[in-house]
Amino acid sequence: MSATGITLVIGATGTTGSRVAAQLTAAGHTVKAASRKAAPVAGAEPVRFDWYDPGTHVTALDGVDRVYVIPPVGDPDPAAVVLPFLRRARAAGVRRAVLLSASSIPEGGPAVGLVHQALPGIFDEWAVLRPSWFMQNFTGSHLHARSIRTDGIILTATGTGRVGFVDAEDIAAVAVHALTDVRAPNADLVLTGPEALSYDDIATIVTEVTGRPVAHQPLSYEELRDRLAKLMPEEFAAMLAGMDQSIAQGTEDRVTDSVRRVTGRPARSFRALAERELHHGS
Known part of the structure; x- marks a missing residue:
């Protein structure tokens, strides 16, 4: 091309x-x-x-x-x-x-x-x-980022389930290669970061990087659904709570090498992103 x-x-x-x-x-x-x-x-x-x-x-x-x-x-x-x-x-x-x-x-x-x-x-x-889920959910305008800043908590129904959180910069890098490389991937690429992390792990890393205490507060599916329903349509709230429930069951506990295979460099870690996007605001 x-x-x-x-x-x-x-x-x-x-x-x-x-x-x-x-x-x-x-x-x-x-x-x-x-x-x-x-x-x-x-x-x-x-x-x-x-x-x-x-x-x-x-x-x-x-x-x-x-x-x-x-x-x-x-x-x-x-x-x-x-x-x-x-x-x-x-x-x-x-x-x-x-x-x-x-x-x-x-x-x-x-x-x-x-x-x-x-x-x-x-x-x-x-x-x-x-x-997978974006690392930027904890640094931008997402509900998690806002609750971290205002209350020092992350509210989920994920339990101890882990997620291969991925940096949006890495998603974009893969997209650029997929758009411009001589050969198109002609493939379905699951993109993750280098490790699967629980929300407790995320809270620990944010605490260490910012110096401000952040904790993961687990909720039940119903508690999260009802909380979200105050902010959005009920069916959408139920869908999001269901996605958390799915994480609790292990569906996102995986790591792929797609970022490295397509871009030639390893996927960035959540700690690296937190140090880049959260540390200077601490």
């Missing part, structure tokens, strides 16, 4: 999209940064993109040969809007697509799992990234 092509980054102001756009432009690639408000992104051409407004898709796809796809957040049936867009993209000359999914959603599973299943039938060059 030519390095002179144009890459469309959907969700270019989000956690992974912003990093993908930044890493692509830093490497000299031409990027269209797509977001609902066409927000400026350094080094990229901002374009307006709304999953539910097909009129924005035509302009976004003009001249593009690669696309980083972040499905609409919170949509229980993203395939209904993403698949028509991907078919339109292929017809418009896009040759390679990299889809962001999640480690908890298998090919053919619910929601974005259906997009994952259809992707190889639309594009000859493709990749599906299935990252």
Whole structure:
């Protein structure tokens, strides 16, 4: 694939999209940064993109040969809007697509799992990234990060379950390789950090790095669901609490070498991220 092509980054102001756009432009690639408000992104051409407004898709796809796809957040049936867009993209000359999914959603599973299943039938060059939970959940605007800052606690229903938390910078690095390497991965890549950690482990590391005491407070599924239901729709709260319950049962207790295999360097540890993003704010 030519390095002179144009890459469309959907969700270019989000956690992974912003990093993908930044890493692509830093490497000299031409990027269209797509977001609902066409927000400026350094080094990229901002374009307006709304999953539910097909009129924005035509302009976004003009001249593009690669696309980083972040499905609409919170949509229980993203395939209904993403698949028509991907078919339109292929017809418009896009040759390679990299889809962001999640480690908890298998090919053919619910929601974005259906997009994952259809992707190889639309594009000859493709990749599906299935990252574990983001390390940035503890450093940004996520509920965990806020409760760490305000109360010194992390509330979950994960018990002692462990997660291969992954740095969003590593997810972006894999995405950039998947988009620009001569050969597309044509694979489903589960992305994790170098170790599986419990939320107790996370609390210990944050405490050591910041010097402020942080504790993991385990809740039952029902306690977490009811707590979250005060902040969001009930069915979404139940889904999130169920994901914690799944972690407690061991479904995310795994580590892969996908980051190293694709980028040539090891995945970053949570302690390294905490020292980078939390230490200076302590």
